[in-house]
Amino acid sequence: MPKAMVVAGVMSGTSADGVDVALCRISPARNEEDAPRVKLLGHVGFKYSKAVRAAVLAAMDAKAASVADLSRLNWRLGEIYADCVEKAAAKFGVKIALVGCHGQTIYHQSAAAKYLGDDVRCTWQTGEASVIAERLRVPVVSDFRPADMAAGGQGAPLVPMLDYVMFRSAKVSRVLQNLGGIGNLTAIPAGAGVDGVMAFDTGPGNMVIDACMQQLYGKAFDRGGAVARQGSVISSVVELISGEKYFSASPPKSCGREQFGADFVSRFISLCRKAGASDADIVATATALTAESVLRGYQRFVWAHLGTRAPLAKTEFVVAGGGAKNASLMAMLRERLQPLGVNVRLMEELGVPAQAKEAVAFALLAWLTWFGLPGNVASATGAARGVVLGKVTLV
Structure with missing residues (x-):
């Protein structure tokens, strides 16, 4: 049965300029005809260092990216995301129960292309959720796009x-x-x-x-x-x-x-x-x-x-x-x-700061996933049905 939780939503977008953390109290709908209630408790934006931003942008160069650097970046971003959530929670004096982390998109191919003899669509978000969960000692929901794509959708947009x-x-x-x-x-x-x-x-x-x-x-x-x-x-x-x-x-x-x-x-x-x-x-x-x-x-x-x-x-x-x-x-x-x-x-x-919106969205999607509720809007992504999004990492 869904219940109220304080959830941290974490977003780092395609501009690769930094991380936004939104701390939200999310409560169940009052009745079956209504929707969950979302209250923004606080938002903080963190800039990537020049070196981290350069590494993120380099990872998006599919022709030149190093496999070793991709693996290292995955783990380093996990630490960065954990740092950001920790600082945001301390700033606003809240105790979080769940994290929703979109991760950094480094490759997204929503249209099918031939690969190894078959049509393949794919997506890749990086930022190790296990690192975040271990550091913060709360469950983490991450990697939201694949479930929608597996159901025939484009894995985006997820904010609707x-x-x-x-x-x-x-x-x-x-x-x-x-x-x-x-x-x-x-x-x-x-x-x-x-x-x-x-x-x-x-x-x-x-x-x-x-x-x-x-x-x-x-x-x-x-x-x-x-x-x-x-x-x-x-x-x-x-x-x-x-x-x-x-x-x-x-x-x-x-x-x-x-x-x-x-x-x-x-x-x-x-x-x-x-x-x-x-x-x-x-x-x-x-x-x-x-x-x-x-x-x-x-x-x-x-x-x-x-x-x-x-x-x-x-x-x-x-x-x-x-x-x-x-x-x-x-x-x-x-x-x-x-x-x-x-x-x-x-x-x-x-009532929502412009820069906070996508982070708030991933807090909501994490909450929906935690309670086994669909998070995609099938009419927006093209998926065959509403599906539960993301992967859950427990502590």
């Missing part, structure tokens, strides 16, 4: 369950857009049940912007969108890339560094240079590409879904993730979405 639990509304349709390394959204029509949820990855969030900043300016990211503000958008490049296959593919769909990593960034910068772009123009164009991918995802797929389900409801577009702090990106989103009658808001306005 939290979106439905915390942000559904009887009167307002909500689109919850996360802008981490990859952008993903969850669309919840007013009054919809979980089977009415649509979710998918919209394309690059901060990933391409960050990579351009690193290559051109030697900086990890465009703080506040200041560099993008100094440049001009090369519209022809945005239009060319926005017409590529991923953006027009119908949901369910997911993406990662495999689509928008180093090779993509090299091609993107080359296209911008051929169009006469300055360094600032390239960053501005990368920022516009993210905004345009969000707009097109909304126009092509979400608008009709919300209209069919809740035609008279007003729509809120709620932004979370590191991209919510990029003023240039937010201005581009508002410029594109507000003429469509969409009210653009920040996640903080709904």
